[in-house]
Amino acid sequence: MNKISRKGFLKIAAAAAMSGVTAGALAACNSASSSTASGAAGQYIPGTYEGTAEGISSTVKVTMTFSDSAVTDVVVDTSGETASFGAAAADELREQLLSAGSAEIDGVSGSTITSDAVMKAAKSCYAQAKGEAVVSSVQLPTGDTNDWLGKEPDIDEAAITETVDTDILIVGAGNGGMFAAAYAAKNGLNFRVIEQNANVQDTRHWYGAIDSAAAKAAGEQPADRAKLLSEISRYASGKCDQRVVKTWINESAAMHDFMRSILEDKYGWVCDFTSGSEATWPAENAEHNTDYLFPVQEHNYMASERESGLARNELLLQYIQELGYDVDFKTSLAKLEKNSEGRITGIIAQSTEDDHFIRYNANKGVLLACGGFPGNPYMMEQLDPLGTSVTTACSYSPADKGYGIRAAVWAGANLDKEAAPMLFDRGIVAPGVDAGYVDSDSAFGGKAFPGNIRQYNPGTQPFLKVNRNGERFANESSPYNDIVYAAAHQPGRVYAQICDANILEDAKRFHTIGCSAQTRNGGEKYIQGKMDEAIEAGALFKCDTLDELADKMGFTGAAKDTFLATVERYNELYDKQNDEDFGKPAYRLSAIRTAPFYGCWLGASLLTTEQGIAINEKGQALDNNNQPMEGLYITGDMSGSFFANNYPCLMAGVAMGRTLTFAMKAVKQMAGLDNA
Known part of the structure; x- marks a missing residue:
């Protein structure tokens, strides 16, 4: 410097x-x-x-x-x-x-x-x-217990020792950023990508696209787009921008076409498309809530990734490098810059190697694809106190600390007012552990969630769930986040899951969809591996009697008596094939009579946050008057206007499909390639 x-x-x-x-x-x-x-x-x-x-x-x-x-x-x-x-x-x-x-x-x-x-x-x-x-x-600092936002840095001009001029600047080399870079490279555009870490970020493999080439090849009938739009809006309690949702619905097929042109046509990868009975709720579910649950057409290339040894984002990096581009790694966003008319003109970044500052001038625009804020306890506690309170484990990227969101808000962007965490009901913990943060010397902000296993996939199966008093408290056949929110009203904000030796047979009958289907599709080897890991961690108990299981799970006195009575009552409901207490579909009831018996305590596993900067249907950031901010585009988990309350996790792949669609949309807009 x-x-x-x-x-x-x-x-x-x-x-x-x-x-x-x-x-x-x-x-x-x-x-x-x-x-x-x-x-x-x-x-x-x-x-x-x-x-x-x-x-x-x-x-x-x-x-x-x-x-x-x-x-x-x-x-x-x-x-x-x-x-x-x-x-x-x-x-x-x-x-x-x-x-x-x-x-x-x-x-x-x-x-x-x-x-x-x-x-x-x-x-x-x-x-x-x-x-x-x-x-x-x-x-x-990223804020404290009183202020997650902090203040925009005032960086002296003399401290900026490097300047880079480009047309398009992409901030973040994750799922959205790398796909945007691939599209820009394919079209020969003048662009740069920066990433604060030393490598591209984790790939979220599954993505949803509507009426794609893969869907047509599988013989799928065209989606009911009006119903899908209505369901996403209803899931968000009407707090979304339906025009933004329509961009994903109407343009995700073109997104998949471009992805396919790289992964399949150039590198020979094969798309695994989930459709038909695998992606459909059993007919009996229709009697209860099929209008509430609307599966989406899901795509992934995981088999090819395993064969090649590359994740999708790594292959996209190789793709842009072959076209003469690269990523500026170890380069971190400090603040956005704008001119006197309010147009975003670029950013000031900082090298994480030697701390020197770099000005990136972006003639046609900046795309922020920096991820959400699940790795930032300051933001989590202040922006999503409910989601934080029911979480016991995490499966998020620790690099996602909300820096892009903070920079956009400093520049005048409008942050969604409603939390929308992606909570999976798989945060397994030991008996007596409460949900919420615990002190951690090694974690960012000095706080971490207590679970040591990122996701216990069998936790999603709709087995009997009880609270610390031994009482059943909800219909267990629900989207991933519903049971953990129900637990917000229970002692310790956690709950126990109970099943017997027929766990795999029951899971196959339950026929859950999305990533929870791994439990039934993985078979004996998969489920046994997950259970062995949890048993070794002291978080899952395998017992010959229910009485022994109650003791291992920590039930004592009246709570133990209630627990044993609850199991007996649940078996009665199974025999009747009628859940008189909470209305769970009969095919999702299960007997608890055959040893060995299994029990564990669960809360939420936090995957990411979807509360982000408000955007319009073109992907432009909106200011606090909901007017477009010229020169600024947002995609991925740091973008808003799509989700509220929580993530519609049973519409498999919708978040990543949205991310990739708007990544391509933003580049089209900045480069003048969008004729829509």
Whole structure:
């Protein structure tokens, strides 16, 4: 990074203090302490300097005093960190800094995140003492228990040491970003992609597309588009923009055609299309709620991915590289830029390797595809307190911390007001564990969900569910998130699932669809593997009697008596083939009589969030007056206007289908290729 003047650095530091950019406070205080880390005379500007960086759960501060040739004193403040780990490391980290003569120290075992923060803060102190400007990541802090949004960073012009000009800028190399890049590359457009991590992000394999070439080849009848539109709107309680939903319905087939032209025509992959009886609810379900559940045509290329050893996003990276493009990795969004008319003109980004700032000018527009915020506990607790309260495990990408959403809101974009988490009823935990965050020394923000297994797939099967009092409390035949929301009204916000030795036969009869079908389709080997993993983790119990199972599950006293009576009542309902208590379809009842018996405690597994920036049917971001923001497009989990309340998880693949459709739509709009 280029050196700037002392005056220029002070300006950056002052701006940082107001904006959340960690540049360190400057103070000119002479030191009286003796030197322990020496350098050449005149190497430093004598004085005391502060540097800060984000630790596990707090802002870590390092204060260093310099003579003209040495560090004479160090104060390390980690008081806000977890007491037994980060906070306890302060003295040892201080001694290491005093003797090292630089910010590069060994750190303290077991306190890696705090140690890294101390090193980064010390690096800022050294830079200040040398008259240089090193600005720590503008994305941190990400807010706190009172403010998830924080303030937009005010980055001094002198700190921007690189400029890149392009027509289209794509921020994020995940599912939406890589598909947008592939479409732009195919059309020979002038574009750049940036990604804050060192590689493309996880592929979400399944995607929904309506009346695609795959559907036609399978002999599917054309979808009832009006009904599908109505059902998605009803699932969102009418809080969606139906024009946005129609873009996916009407243009997803073209999205699949382009995906197919790459994966199948160029690389020989084979699409697995889910249709017919596999994607249809059994006829008996129609008597209850077929108008509520509307399956969608689902596509994936997983078999070909396994054969090639590449995930879809990795293959799309290879595709654009073969066409002469690439991704700027380790380059993180700091803020959006706009001109005097309010048009988004580009972004300021920051290298995660050396912290220097880069201006990306985007002549035709910026597409943000940065993901949701499931990995950010500040945002989760404040924007989705209900979803957070019923979650016990996570299967999200930890890189999804909502940075794109924050940058868009800073620029004036309108964030959906309704939470829409993607919650799967598979968050298995040990007895006595409550839903919600627990303290974690190693997790971002110092909080994590307690479950150690990302998803226990058999948890979705509609077996008997009871609360900690041993009582049944809901119809278990429901979309994934319904049972976990019902548990929000139960002790600990968790529930137990009970079944017997006929688990696989029952699962086949239940015929759940979407990804929960893996339990019945995977057969004995699959289900046994999932159960063995959970048993080893102490979260699933296999017992010869129900009495023993009750004890293992933690039921005691009146709760144990109630539990055993509830199982007996459930067997009576099975014998009657009539759920008189909660109205579950008869084919989804099951007897609990054949040993061994299985029991586990469950909550939600959080996959992602779908509460995002409001968009129109062209994919343009909307401002707080719901007017288009010129030059700014949004796709993926950080885009809004489509979902509310929760994700319609039984409409398999709709979220990823939406992501890919709007990725292509945005590029068409920016490049003038959309004739719609």
